[in-house]
Amino acid sequence: xxxxxxxxxxxxxxxxxxxxxxxxxxxxxxxxxxxxxxxxxxxxxxxxxxxxxxxxxxxxxxxxxxxxxxxxxxxxxxxxxxxxxxxxxxxxxxxxxxxxxxxxxxxxxxxxxxxxxxxxxxxxxxxxxxxxxxxxxxxxxxxxxxxxxxxxxxxxxxxxxxxxxxxxxxxxxxxxxxxxxxxxxxxxxxxxxxxxxxxxxxxxxxxxxxxxxxxxxxxxxxxxxxxxxxxxxxxxxxxxxxxxxxxxxxxxxxxxxxxxxxxxxxxxxxxxxxxxxxxxxxxxxxxxxxxxxxxxxxxxxx
Amino acid sequence: xxxxxxxxxxxxxxxxxxxxxxxxxxxxxxxxxxxxxxxxxxxxxxxxxxxxxxxxxxxxxxxxxxxxxxxxxxxxxxxxxxxxxxxxxxxxxxxxxxxxxxxxxxxxxxxxxxxxxxxxxxxxxxxxxxxxxxxxxxxxxxxxxxxxxxxxxxxxxxxxxxxxxxxxxxxxxxxxxxxxxxxxxxxxxxxxxxxxxxxxxxxxxxxxxxxxxxxxxxxxxxxxxxxxxxxxxxxxxxxxxxxxxxxxxxxxxxxxxxxxxxxxxxxxxxxxxxxxxxxxxxxxxxxxxxxxxxxxxxxxxxxxxxxxxxxxxxxxxxxxxxxxxx
Numbered sequence: 001x002x003x004x005x006x007x008x009x010x011x012x013x014x015x016x017x018x019x020x021x022x023x024x025x026x027x028x029x030x031x032x033x034x035x036x037x038x039x040x041x042x043x044x045x046x047x048x049x050x051x052x053x054x055x056x057x058x059x060x061x062x063x064x065x066x067x068x069x070x071x072x073x074x075x076x077x078x079x080x081x082x083x084x085x086x087x088x089x090x091x092x093x094x095x096x097x098x099x100x101x102x103x104x105x106x107x108x109x110x111x112x113x114x115x116x117x118x119x120x121x122x123x124x125x126x127x128x129x130x131x132x133x134x135x136x137x138x139x140x141x142x143x144x145x146x147x148x149x150x151x152x153x154x155x156x157x158x159x160x161x162x163x164x165x166x167x168x169x170x171x172x173x174x175x176x177x178x179x180x181x182x183x184x185x186x187x188x189x190x191x192x193x194x195x196x197x198x199x200x201x202x203x204x205x206x207x208x209x210x211x212x213x214x215x216x217x218x219x220x221x222x223x224x225x226x227x228x229x230x231x232x233x234x235x236x237x238x239x240x241x242x243x244x245x246x247x248x249x250x251x252x253x254x255x256x257x258x259x260x261x262x263x264x265x266x267x268x269x270x271x272x273x274x275x276x277x278x279x280x281x282x283x284x285x286x287x288x289x290x291x292x293x294x295x296x297x298x299x300x301x302x
Numbered sequence: 303x304x305x306x307x308x309x310x311x312x313x314x315x316x317x318x319x320x321x322x323x324x325x326x327x328x329x330x331x332x333x334x335x336x337x338x339x340x341x342x343x344x345x346x347x348x349x350x351x352x353x354x355x356x357x358x359x360x361x362x363x364x365x366x367x368x369x370x371x372x373x374x375x376x377x378x379x380x381x382x383x384x385x386x387x388x389x390x391x392x393x394x395x396x397x398x399x400x401x402x403x404x405x406x407x408x409x410x411x412x413x414x415x416x417x418x419x420x421x422x423x424x425x426x427x428x429x430x431x432x433x434x435x436x437x438x439x440x441x442x443x444x445x446x447x448x449x450x451x452x453x454x455x456x457x458x459x460x461x462x463x464x465x466x467x468x469x470x471x472x473x474x475x476x477x478x479x480x481x482x483x484x485x486x487x488x489x490x491x492x493x494x495x496x497x498x499x500x501x502x503x504x505x506x507x508x509x510x511x512x513x514x515x516x517x518x519x520x521x522x523x524x525x526x527x528x529x530x531x532x533x534x535x536x537x538x539x540x541x542x543x544x545x546x547x548x549x550x551x552x553x554x555x556x557x558x559x560x561x562x563x564x565x566x567x568x569x570x571x572x573x574x575x576x577x578x579x580x581x582x583x584x585x586x587x588x589x590x591x592x593x594x595x596x597x598x599x600x601x602x603x604x605x606x607x608x609x610x611x612x613x614x615x616x617x618x619x620x621x622x623x624x625x626x627x628x
Contacts, residue, residue, distance in 0.1 A: 054340065
């Protein structure tokens, strides 16, 4: 759909107008219960009032603002999820009757926080930061007895959920969790929470890309990558990451150039020049080693 | 994952490009028509169902034509629905006439215009013998081009006419009316004049058209490919080539390749299951269909019923003439 040219607004509006008329006709035709009154300005106004009264106007406004903030690739799917989540939250749905137990409440809060966190990709920093803030508030407003605030247990639980849903192998992300987890009883300030979430999402993307890289290295026949080849790629990656240790912009450029196709190809070529058979490297091992390079650069909490 | 272009667009353009407002407005219209449902299920649930059905492409079933053609996604969804509902016709090798295909289309969209079906049939039949029989796949792929690229083809027809009459087509902007003048085909009998127009000149004009066309166009590279294989061609020759082109079908993304058109094991299984489930409860299901459906459920019921109609009865179109949506 993305590649299709966009109809100009005027044409689109005309189409919408036409459709509205058609819908209006269809409705006056279908409203068998009511007398066949044509839709006049008065009914249009009462419809607007109706939408305002039942809260549709406000709900759609909020939804569209979220769409604009997150700019999702698939806005319609985004809206479907958005309203689904909203429906789960509303008390009218499902859980009519006794209030949900403490554990269920906690799960709901986690789910809601996760949903907010995923609304925008982490590279859209403003939107992501806003959503982290909202998620933090969701989680902090916990039990009535306790003081508001986020404890380390909830925070760790959330990190685990994110990693689990991110489909990264457990042993790959476990070292990160050890580094950025807080103790169960500790209060987690927003800054730590934000950094933790961001690191977690970036790592997941890093692992996903490393997985894609491994697929490229894989020998289609063996479904395994050559160990020397894999190691050469990892070494290049390591070199690049070390180069970016400093925050000076020039260092990022250097890191980028080290990962450029020519230097990477050179390293791979060198690794393969001696055509000796060597042990294969599994996907898990490759991912684990790649992730370790990343995690080594994460500063531990506390 | 990252698409900076999308993030850099102004708000309004982003919404317009993805047709977000079209769907939001339609959702509100639907909500106003089903006020009773929202008091029972809640507004959020209503919107969830609506936007999910848009994602799945079931939102166009039994809707008015103006909505079905409103966005490229709607058009693709309609093509897909048509294929999925009536693919058994093709599987059985039944040949139908233009009017019969039109009846099938009207089952999914009661006010589907006959003109569009006729145009699609013309691509298949290449002449005015409009009561000829057509195979399902021939009709489907011709229909796809005609329906999805409707506005583009209007402009192409105008350009073609200008080229034929020797005018400089690049002065043409866009046809102002959809008059059927382009249906007039050059008489093949004209002494000495070769049929059609020169392909390379035609391509130049079309390339120009694709650049400024505000509606969906086939990918220009593929149009070029189609036109580079021949010296001269006629308007309908061009449409036939478009409709048979794999790449254009793939770029459009609504239908599988021609070879896989009848191959859908998941669907077969589903059909099998539905037939089994449906048979013993025929009376109760008919009863249910009369109740006002919650959101799109009623429609889905109808669709299931459609899918289970034995295709043997297909050539008798009157059986299919369902009343418009109540």
